[in-house]
Amino acid sequence: MTSVQRPITKPTYERFSELVGKTDLEMYRLGWTEDQGREHLMKYYGKRSRLQLTEDELDNFLLYLQLTDSPAPTP
Secondary structure (H helix, E strand, O other): OOOOOOOOOOOOOOOHHHHHHHHHHHHHHHOOOHHHHHHHHHHHHOOOOHHHOOHHHHHHHHHHHHHOOOOOOOO
16 A cells, blocks of 8 residues: 655745745755755654644744855855
């Protein structure tokens, strides 16, 4: 029996697009790649995408990025 993955739908909370836009800017400022962002989300939230985060989690992720001063180390 194979599991069927449901497509991830865009969250319905009002601030989603605003928060994603702000996290995009912060990730760019830090020089983070998409893979580095995914690694952080998996490590701290157990989720692969910002689409899967609750509003509080996405707000927390944004705050983390804003408080981070230096780029993530490159592997």
